[in-house]
Amino acid sequence: MKRLFIVASILFYVANANANNKTDINVSTDGTRTTLFGDVIQGGLLYGKSTEAVTSVKIDGVKVPVHPNNNLFVFGFGVDAQEQSELVITYVDGSVDRQPLKVAQREYKIDRVNGVAKKYVSPPKSVLSRISSDSAKVKKAREKMSYRTDFLEKSIRPAEGRISGVYGSRRVFNGVPKRPHFGLDIAGPTGTKVIAPWAGKVVLAEPDLYYSGGTLIIDHGLGVTSTYIHLSKVDVKVGDEVQQGDKIAEIGATGRVTGPHLDWRLNWFNRRLDPALLLDE
Known part of the structure; x- marks a missing residue:
């Protein structure tokens, strides 16, 4: 059976669409394997870096390409992205990280x-x-x-x-x-x-x-x-x-x-x- 882990160390820069500023949110548990950088918001771009070899990444079931050399990946949220999202990272040892993401919703003019x-x-x-x-x-x-x-x-x-x-x-x-x-x-x-x-x-x-x-x-x-x-x-x-x-x-x-x-x-x-x-x- 594959072991399940919560993504160990994730740094979120969440943009407030109305105030036009950003807030840092740190989420961590024991150990550190993957760090995310970017905007967890509709329209936001995020990239992740892992300290262990990654075999696959998915965001809400959509495959995310992984760079072959440095365990780097990037993805984004569309204009109407739902509030609840899930990032799934599978490592070379077969272990899996599942991280729920709360996507900030925006009001559009x-x-x-x-x-x-x-x-x-x-x-x-x-x-x-x-x-x-x-x-x-x-x-x-x-x-x-x-x-x-x-x-x-x-x-x-x-x-x-x-x-x-x-x-x-x-x-x-x-x-x-x-x-x-x-x-x-x-x-x-x-x-x-x-x-x-x-x-x-x-x-x-x-x-x-x-x-x-x-x-x-x-x-x-x-x-x-x-x-x-x-x-x-x-x-x-x-x-x-x-x-x-x-x-x-x-x-x-x-x-x-x-x-x-x-x-x-x-x-x-x-x-x-x-x-x-x-x-x-």
Whole structure:
């Protein structure tokens, strides 16, 4: 029979979505095997480090890739993640840690946006195949899996400007309810410099997708990607390696927008996370 252990030492940084601050919560029992770092909240990204060899990790039954060299893993909670979650870690000796996680729930604002071109609210049939093709390109880019570990570094802001839109807000375009907003909007003049918040490898660089306009996706490892949309200019190409702080693009007003801004997004595979939680501001 496999022995069961509670995850021995877990350090949680829980973000308060309303007060915009973080609280440290220490959970420990005898012995130390795994430590978690991140935000146990809807939209939060967490990574774990283990002192013993790990064979598998699952979050709510979903397989989490494990780095082959240093027993590192990362995962995230989506915009509507349930409050009760469970992390299961299996070690090379066959023992298993099961840790319940209480995911902080958030209240999302309703964001009413008027003046959006009709073709972006109710697209004509003539562009549906293009929209489908665009979606497939983005999905394929986010499915790429590497063993990069760029997400371990402290992130920096990708552009200067006013925050004009936030993660999770329920969007209503011209009175028509649409999907929630999944990024952080930074308003700025067309041509404003966009820099890489983390190092990474470019996996998508498109000058003109239907909804997102100029679009860039960078891989940071183990399913973590960042996305930059509505760009007026893309300065990198697929396969390029970028370093933190490198200029990668310029803010624009391409795709479905009402003014120039950067929409910065964060994903763990297909789970959409909140990039604002990466910053101290």
